[in-house]
Amino acid sequence: MANNGVKEPLLWVSLDAxxxxxxxxNKRSLLRFRSAPHAEIVPTETNxxxxxxxSASIFQNLHPSFKRVAIYLAVYLGVGALIFYLVxxxxxxxxxxxxxxxxxxxxxxMTTVGYGDxxxxxxxxxxxxxxxxxxxxxxxxxxxxxxxxxxxxKQEILLVKAMRMxxxxxxxxxxxxxxTNKTRYKLFIVFFLLFILIIAGTIFLVxxxxxxxxxxFYCVCSTITxxxxxxxxxxxxxxxxxxxxxxxxxxxxxxxxxxxxxxxNTEIRQKELVKWxxxxxxxxxxxxxxxxxxxxxxxxxxxxxxxxKEMGKISQEDISLVMQEFEQLDVDDSGTLSTSDITLAxxx
Amino acid sequence: MANNGVKEPLLWVSLDAxxxxxxxxNKRSLLRFRSAPHAEIVPTETNxxxxxxxSASIFQNLHPSFKRVAIYLAVYLGVGALIFYLVxxxxxxxxxxxxxxxxxxxxxxMTTVGYGDxxxxxxxxxxxxxxxxxxxxxxxxxxxxxxxxxxxxKQEILLVKAMRMxxxxxxxxxxxxxxTNKTRYKLFIVFFLLFILIIAGTIFLVxxxxxxxxxxFYCVCSTITxxxxxxxxxxxxxxxxxxxxxxxxxxxxxxxxxxxxxxxNTEIRQKELVKWxxxxxxxxxxxxxxxxxxxxxxxxxxxxxxxxKEMGKISQEDISLVMQEFEQLDVDDSGTLSTSDITLAxxx
Numbered sequence: 265m266a267n268n269g270v271k272e273p274l275l276w277v278s279l280d281a282x283x284x285x286x287x288x289x290n291k292r293s294l295l296r297f298r299s300a301p302h303a304e305i306v307p308t309e310t311n312x313x314x315x316x317x318x319s320a321s322i323f324q325n326l327h328p329s330f331k332r333v334a335i336y337l338a339v340y341l342g343v344g345a346l347i348f349y350l351v352x353x354x355x356x357x358x359x360x361x362x363x364x365x366x367x368x369x370x371x372x373x374m375t376t377v378g379y380g381d382x383x384x385x386x387x388x389x390x391x392x393x394x395x396x397x398x399x400x401x402x403x404x405x406x407x408x409x410x411x412x413x414x415x416x417x418k419q420e421i422l423l424v425k426a427m428r429m430x431x432x433x434x435x436x437x438x439x440x441x442x443x444t445n446k447t448r449y450k451l452f453i454v455f456f457l458l459f460i461l462i463i464a465g466t467i468f469l470v471x472x473x474x475x476x477x478x479x480x481f482y483c484v485c486s487t488i489t490x491x492x493x494x495x496x497x498x499x500x501x502x503x504x505x506x507x508x509x510x511x512x513x514x515x516x517x518x519x520x521x522x523x524x525x526x527x528x529n530t531e532i533r534q535k536e537l538v539k540w541x542x543x544x545x546x547x548x549x550x551x552x553x554x555x556x557x558x559x560x561x562x563x564x565x566x567x568x569x570x571x572x573k574e575m576g577k578i579s580q581e582d583i584s585l586v587m588q589e590f591e592q593l594d595v596d597d598s599g600t601l602s603t604s605d606i607t608l609a610x611x612x
Numbered sequence: 613m614a615n616n617g618v619k620e621p622l623l624w625v626s627l628d629a630x631x632x633x634x635x636x637x638n639k640r641s642l643l644r645f646r647s648a649p650h651a652e653i654v655p656t657e658t659n660x661x662x663x664x665x666x667s668a669s670i671f672q673n674l675h676p677s678f679k680r681v682a683i684y685l686a687v688y689l690g691v692g693a694l695i696f697y698l699v700x701x702x703x704x705x706x707x708x709x710x711x712x713x714x715x716x717x718x719x720x721x722m723t724t725v726g727y728g729d730x731x732x733x734x735x736x737x738x739x740x741x742x743x744x745x746x747x748x749x750x751x752x753x754x755x756x757x758x759x760x761x762x763x764x765x766k767q768e769i770l771l772v773k774a775m776r777m778x779x780x781x782x783x784x785x786x787x788x789x790x791x792t793n794k795t796r797y798k799l800f801i802v803f804f805l806l807f808i809l810i811i812a813g814t815i816f817l818v819x820x821x822x823x824x825x826x827x828x829f830y831c832v833c834s835t836i837t838x839x840x841x842x843x844x845x846x847x848x849x850x851x852x853x854x855x856x857x858x859x860x861x862x863x864x865x866x867x868x869x870x871x872x873x874x875x876x877n878t879e880i881r882q883k884e885l886v887k888w889x890x891x892x893x894x895x896x897x898x899x900x901x902x903x904x905x906x907x908x909x910x911x912x913x914x915x916x917x918x919x920x921k922e923m924g925k926i927s928q929e930d931i932s933l934v935m936q937e938f939e940q941l942d943v944d945d946s947g948t949l950s951t952s953d954i955t956l957a958x959x960x
Contacts (some may be wrong), residue, residue: 348709378839380728390830397837405870482738491726494842522753542937546954554949556913559947564938565904565913571934578925586919589890590912600909601902606894 333411337363340403344370344396354386357538360501366547368504375515408519416520418451447531451524458517462488465510469496472501488514541575557599632949637948673821688751692718692744702734708849716852722748723863725835728842756867764798764868795879801870806865809836819845821851836862882923908951 348355349366358381359365368588371380373396384390447485462484469480475496487510554562554570562570572578593601593609696713706729707713717730721744742765810832816857817828823844831844835858846855902910902918912916920926941949941957 282686308800343734344768361623373839374726376837376839378726378834378841379839380842383841383843384830387826389747390826393839393841394830397833397839401837401866401870405874409874441692453761478735478738482732482742483873485742485745486726489722489724489749491724491745491836492728493726493731493740493741494728495731518749522749526753526757538933542933545958546941546949548951548954550951551951557911561648561950563905563911563913563948564935564942565911565917567941568904568931568934569913571937572926574929575930577930578920582920582925585886585890586916587912589919590915593894593915594912600911601894601899601915602909603899606896606899610893 302368330411330414351389354389355382356385357382358499364504367508371508371511373397376490377492379492379497381497416453445530454521461514468506488518490515538575678759678762699737699754702737704732704733705730706847712852715856719856719859721745721861724838725840727840727845729845760868764801795876802869809862816854838863886923
């Protein structure tokens with residue numbers, strides 16, 4: 265409730281143009297800036313154009329496709345399973361089926377669960393395991409930071425829609441609500457998914473691997489946290505088929521949960537800071553400091569920069585960089601940019 | 613070399629006032645904004661003042677002390693060692709000394725290494741291990757994201773200083789260089805530290821635990837990645853004393869390395885985007901869109917906001933929030949803030 269003052273504007277800026285109220289129409293300068301660009305708009309100009317390496321590589325990275333990460337994962341698991349299948353005689357422990365064990369060993373290694381029910385038994389396989397665990401960690405990090413996010417975002421609107429079905433709210437409103445509480449919803453979905461995975465893992469271990477309930481739960485916790493003592497693990501063929509899918513999703517989901525908790529924490533602090541900056545009294549020395557072009561008046565844009573800097577959203581370096589470009593473009597040194605300024609400045 | 617255009621300004625904005633060159637003095641508007649506040653300056657007003665909950669809690673979190681995290685860690689390890697010492701008869705495996713084993717088991721669990729050389733042997737200890745691994749993961753996450761950063765920052769200047777000793781550059785210049793390449797230096801230090809830890813661990817395992825070199829290296833990799841198959845672990849009393857310190861630093865250092873690689877990656881992409889935004893041609897439609905207060909001219913501050921938005925550093929929501937405050941403060945609706953505006957607006 266205390267955050268209402270901060271959240272409200274976030275809500276209405278996403279309103280469609282047809283939904284503007286009179287009050288908002290009066291605030292011309294607020295609405296005016298909607299025509300300004302946003303980083304996400306730029307790629308349409310250059311997307312898929314390999315001859316412009318700057319923008320193309322940037323936006324591929326800013327908006328990583330789930331597909332790319334899925335390909336990396338498939339290649340990693342394929343190569344891992346093949347290699348460990350070829351050296352299967354140099355791995356000792358509880359074995360079931362050759363290729364399944366190799367895939368299971370790859371996943372237990374890449375997720376750093378490391379039960380120890382299958383262990384390398386030669387110098388070659390030990391060094392291979394070292395290589396696979398380092399590259400696996402990097403890949404899991406990539407999945408946790410990128411692809412899972414993409415999947416969760418796809419699901420969250422569906423989930424919220426289902427939850428709100430009886431309230432008869434439109435999809436525009438749902439979208440807006442999801443937008444303002446993004447991290448909260450992502451956290452909720454991941455928590456829900458983790459809960460399902462824990463239940464499913466426990467039931468499976470009780471029914472298929474014949475563990476008692478506490479042992480099954482202990483094995484589940486030991487696995488999703490990547491602890492993997494190895495006193496309880498998947499020893500049957502059916503168990504390992506299940507484990508191949510379950511270990512990967514379980515460990516990634518828990519890592520994702522921790523990431524979202526950290527994200528939510530940062531967001532809450534950031535919101536508190538924004539609120540503090542916006543509610544504190546403006547003094548005369550603030551006005552003086554905010555007067556960027558030293559013309560004795562503080563215009564809207566100057567005030568925005570001053571406050572955003574105070575919130576820590578932009579730094580002096582950011583401002584200086586753009587100011588340098590401004591001064592290069594402002595050929596007539598008038599303190600304002602005109603069409604003739606930019607024509608002159610950019611023709612040379 | 614290609615980044616020079618971007619890096620240069622970052623360098624000179626951190627120059628001391630006494631070092632200003634004539635060229636820079638001419639750029640009055642660039643220097644003018646140095647009096648504007650920065651989020652980091654604010655805490656001096658409110659620090660330690662518990663009666664202002666907003667700012668106090670915010671800045672304690674923004675600048676977390678290493679001390680606080682160290683206390684958490686000490687409490688966690690103390691409680692863990694005590695509890696697992698009390699239930700030591702319900703833990704089976706290779707034992708050495710009661711309290712040392714309990715501490716070793718706590719660390720092997722919290723870091724999710726989970727060798728399995730000591731495993732819980734009762735329902736109580738299994739559930740305790742579950743509780744300790746979840747809370748341990750959260751704590752390790754906190755350490756990786758906060759405290760290690762603090763320690764590395766303390767060390768980096770010393771290291772750079774040592775490396776540059778023969779070049780006779782002043783400490784001001786070193787500070788500036790460290791600032792502009794912060795993540796690179798942090799990455800370098802963590803990489804260096806990890807290298808030392810790997811060497812130290814391998815030598816220790818060869819000399820004290822009598823492993824051959826490949827096995828020792830394999831055990832080191834298996835440990836710092838938290839894989840912990842458990843076929844090789846620390847079985848002697850001396851080994852476990854070493855392990856208590858080495859496992860904790862090793863796993864945290866590797867996690868930190870991955871975090872810095874991700875950070876550096878993000879920074880490089882961000883710099884490319886900044887460069888692209890700053891070097892692309894400014895068009896007339898840009899000028900029109902940048903004119904925040906719709907008065908037909910684009911002033912420096914408006915240009916800065918437009919470009920920072922294009923770089924993705926600020927969003928429409930950020931701008932709208934501050935614009936709302938501006939319009940509340942601009943009582944006479946003149947488009948500029950004056951002393952009388954803020955006096956009138958804030959007295960009501």
